[in-house]
Amino acid sequence: MKAKKIFWTLIAPVAAIVISFIFVSIILLFKHANPFSTFQLIFSYGFQPGNIVAELNQTIAYYLAGIAAAIGFKMLLFNIGIDGQYRLAIFFAAVVGGSTHLPSFLEIPLIVITAMVVGAAWASIAGYLKVKKNISEVISNIMLNAIASGIIIYLLQPGRLGTKGPHSDNLATPTIPKSGWMPTISMFGGQLYTFGIVAIAVGVIYWIILNKTVFGFNLRATGLSFRAARASGVNAPRMVFITMAISGAIAGLTGVGECLSETHNYSLAFPEGYALTGLALALLGRNNPIGVAFAAFFWAFLERAAPILDLNGIPNEIVLMMEGTIILATVASYEVVKRINKRQQQKLVGSAQITNVESKVTKESAV
Amino acid sequence: MSNLKTNPIVRILRSPSRTALAWVGMIVLISLVREFTGVNDITSAGAMEATIRFTIPILMAALGGLWAERSGIINIGLEGFMIFGTWFGAWFGFLFGPWIGLLSALLAGGIIALLHAFLTVRIGIDQAVSGLAINLLAAGSARYLAGVFFTGRPNGSIQVSPPINSISQFTVHGLSPFLSHIAEKHILIISDVAGILAGIVTGVNWVSLMLFLLLPFSAWILWHTKYGLRMRFCGENPVAAESLGINVYRTRFIAVCVSGAIAALGGAYLAIVSTGNYLEGQTNGRGYIGLAAVIFGNWQPSGILAGSFLFGLTDALRVRQSTSVHALLILVVVLTAAYGLTKIKKKDWKGLITNFVISGLVLAYFLINSRVPDEFVTFFPYLTTLIVLAFLSQRLRPPAMAGAPYHKGEESGV
Numbered sequence: 216m217k218a219k220k221i222f223w224t225l226i227a228p229v230a231a232i233v234i235s236f237i238f239v240s241i242i243l244l245f246k247h248a249n250p251f252s253t254f255q256l257i258f259s260y261g262f263q264p265g266n267i268v269a270e271l272n273q274t275i276a277y278y279l280a281g282i283a284a285a286i287g288f289k290m291l292l293f294n295i296g297i298d299g300q301y302r303l304a305i306f307f308a309a310v311v312g313g314s315t316h317l318p319s320f321l322e323i324p325l326i327v328i329t330a331m332v333v334g335a336a337w338a339s340i341a342g343y344l345k346v347k348k349n350i351s352e353v354i355s356n357i358m359l360n361a362i363a364s365g366i367i368i369y370l371l372q373p374g375r376l377g378t379k380g381p382h383s384d385n386l387a388t389p390t391i392p393k394s395g396w397m398p399t400i401s402m403f404g405g406q407l408y409t410f411g412i413v414a415i416a417v418g419v420i421y422w423i424i425l426n427k428t429v430f431g432f433n434l435r436a437t438g439l440s441f442r443a444a445r446a447s448g449v450n451a452p453r454m455v456f457i458t459m460a461i462s463g464a465i466a467g468l469t470g471v472g473e474c475l476s477e478t479h480n481y482s483l484a485f486p487e488g489y490a491l492t493g494l495a496l497a498l499l500g501r502n503n504p505i506g507v508a509f510a511a512f513f514w515a516f517l518e519r520a521a522p523i524l525d526l527n528g529i530p531n532e533i534v535l536m537m538e539g540t541i542i543l544a545t546v547a548s549y550e551v552v553k554r555i556n557k558r559q560q561q562k563l564v565g566s567a568q569i570t571n572v573e574s575k576v577t578k579e580s581a582v
Numbered sequence: 583m584s585n586l587k588t589n590p591i592v593r594i595l596r597s598p599s600r601t602a603l604a605w606v607g608m609i610v611l612i613s614l615v616r617e618f619t620g621v622n623d624i625t626s627a628g629a630m631e632a633t634i635r636f637t638i639p640i641l642m643a644a645l646g647g648l649w650a651e652r653s654g655i656i657n658i659g660l661e662g663f664m665i666f667g668t669w670f671g672a673w674f675g676f677l678f679g680p681w682i683g684l685l686s687a688l689l690a691g692g693i694i695a696l697l698h699a700f701l702t703v704r705i706g707i708d709q710a711v712s713g714l715a716i717n718l719l720a721a722g723s724a725r726y727l728a729g730v731f732f733t734g735r736p737n738g739s740i741q742v743s744p745p746i747n748s749i750s751q752f753t754v755h756g757l758s759p760f761l762s763h764i765a766e767k768h769i770l771i772i773s774d775v776a777g778i779l780a781g782i783v784t785g786v787n788w789v790s791l792m793l794f795l796l797l798p799f800s801a802w803i804l805w806h807t808k809y810g811l812r813m814r815f816c817g818e819n820p821v822a823a824e825s826l827g828i829n830v831y832r833t834r835f836i837a838v839c840v841s842g843a844i845a846a847l848g849g850a851y852l853a854i855v856s857t858g859n860y861l862e863g864q865t866n867g868r869g870y871i872g873l874a875a876v877i878f879g880n881w882q883p884s885g886i887l888a889g890s891f892l893f894g895l896t897d898a899l900r901v902r903q904s905t906s907v908h909a910l911l912i913l914v915v916v917l918t919a920a921y922g923l924t925k926i927k928k929k930d931w932k933g934l935i936t937n938f939v940i941s942g943l944v945l946a947y948f949l950i951n952s953r954v955p956d957e958f959v960t961f962f963p964y965l966t967t968l969i970v971l972a973f974l975s976q977r978l979r980p981p982a983m984a985g986a987p988y989h990k991g992e993e994s995g996v
Binding site for chain 1: 656658697701705706707708710711712714715716717718719721722723725726729730867870873874877955957958960961964965967968971972975976985
């Protein structure tokens with residue numbers, strides 16, 4: 216029974232990855248490239264020791280974005296606003312970090328908490344609109360993402376909160392003092408962010424809260440059926456609002472590792488598009504903290520390996536297309552699997568009822 | 583229900599004559615603003631031309647959104663379809679001329695939309711996931727295809743396509759110089775109307791005209807044909823529609839395909855008419871703005887025209903002269919104050935005060951600053967939509983089942 220359950224859990228993501236590999240292979244064949252040697256190239260380059268550290272660092276950010284999305288999904292909330300939440304959060308965290316000079320044990324928590332608070336605050340706008348005004352969080356978050364970009368670009372101008380670097384024209388926030396830098400671990404010739412510990416902690420807390428607390432139970436119940444949860448005394452609208460804020464707080468952590476251990480400031484070079492990635496990873500990992508971790512590493516791996524393709528005459532955009540197909544194929548295969556399972560269950564129930572009726576009939580005829 | 587009847591905005595949008603009156607009122611207001619601030623560019627022929635150029639792509643995206651959402655499918659992939667449209671329009675436009683470019687964008691958009699339709703209608707996956715994945719797929723594909731097809735061509739690279747032959751334009755002779763002449767005199771209202779008309783009749787692009795006509799055409803199909811009635815029915819209550827013998831799957835498939843095709847046309851317009859070649863990232867979020875225009879316009883054709891026009895206008899004014907946007911703040915001041923006054927009749931004192939405070943704050947901003955920062959203008963459409971959503975959400979009437987998956991033979995859950 217357990218083996219069967221694992222089979223049904225894994226079949227969807229595996230099918231999705233296979234489908235997308237086939238799709239990319241077809242594109243590669245059009246381009247007269249050998250799919251097998253291309254994939255081999257991706258794998259051998261991606262697993263080079265020098266790249267693994269960079270991939271792990273990227274995994275930390277993706278993982279946090281994935282968990283932020285997953286906690287929303289548990290409540291049927293589609294937090295497409297992770298992008299805006301994360302960028303606004305890391306921007307303000309970098310500003311706060313750059314303008315304070317505290318000892319490390321205060322400075323680092325200050326920056327991290329600022330990021331979480333800003334992320335939560337920005338997300339709670341969407342949460343408020345959802346609960347009080349019944350506005351889809353997808354629409355309001357798309358708008359909020361665009362507004363966040365505008366606010367950051369406005370505030371990043373020299374003379375407001377940003378400065379121009381001494382050697383470059385890139386706008387950035389002032390550099391965070393050394394006491395706010397987070398140490399890194401040297402391995403394989405790379406620098407691994409210690410912020411990974413926070414990411415792991417977030418994963419563990421996520422699992423505990425969801426599975427071992429009343430709050431987590433209420434959250435899952437509200438996600439399964441808003442009306443039923445409400446009828447049984449859960450303050451469902453409040454749960455929606457809180458979940459959105461928590462999701463935003465975790466989203467706020469997404470960029471902190473990079474900021475504290477590498478760039479030590481915020482600039483427009485910080486990547487965009489974490490929302491879509493986070494949602495994709497949560498879907499791929501089935502909102503499971505370990506599943507999301509694998510998915511995040513896979514994503515980071517693909518993206519790190521992409522540039523090698525260009526050097527071999529294959530456009531690296533196929534990685535983007537592969538990601539798109541993986542998302543679509545994952546969701547589609549989950550839906551198909553869900554329906555197959557449902558049909559099986561119905562059959563099971565149906566046949567059980569028939570045997571019940573039959574046994575009754577035989578009993579009655581015996582009497 | 584009483585809200586719907588008493589709301590002045592809804593009442594105005596209800597009847598065509600009142601809608602026309604509202605547009606006239608807007609023109610009078612804008613011309614007063616121009617007179618008061620002395621920013622003559624607001625109603626110049628050039629600004630109007632630019633506004634049309636910026637409005638059409640947004641309008642196409644919004645129309646695409648309207649078709650899909652009225653049938654019950656939310657199409658967040660509009661941006662992606664526009665991106666596909668820019669590439670197909672540019673490549674086939676370069677090979678066979680602009681008209682073939684538009685046509686192939688139309689077809690490509692419709693065919694790619696089959697994917698969105700299949701995933702959301704038949705399989706029933708989350709419509710937002712599908713739409714977002716299509717956006718990702720479109721960005722990747724366009725870059726990939728541009729790299730394969732455009733590089734090595736004259737003036738072509740992975741980011742730019744070779745130039746497309748421009749589409750013939752026509753100017754209404756006699757009328758255009760005459761109107762422009764009046765417009766330059768800056769007489770209150772008369773010059774403004776002349777300027778706007780001059781912008782409309784000067785250098786008219788056949789494509790702009792044809793694409794614009796898609797709006798009344800769609801409105802006619804959706805509200806005055808049997809097919810349109812069925813389609814809107816599928817968006818409101820698919821279970822009931824199915825029980826009356828309407829094929830919900832097929833209806834939604836068609837609607838989503840039309841949606842993708844129209845959005846792709848908007849993208850092709852950007853490549854062929856606005857710039858004359860494909861530029862990477864030239865859609866620049868217009869698909870999302872189109873989505874916003876649908877909400878802003880309360881899922882009504884006249885409303886989405888107003889929304890697209892407003893967003894197109896701010897875009898155009900930003901590009902031409904940012905002081906114009908600053909002048910338009912006065913418009914916001916007057917309109918919020920006027921909306922506040924309508925609350926007196928309902929004795930909604932809180933609403934009155936809120937509107938007056940907003941109006942006062944905007945006025946204060948207008949008086950203190952001499953221009954609006956460009957960064958704010960870029961997110962103006964998004965902010966407007968968010969505010970409209972927040973304040974008028976009770977009065978908005980989206981299709982009841984837009985976004986909810988529907989499986990034949992099952993009650994669709996909310």
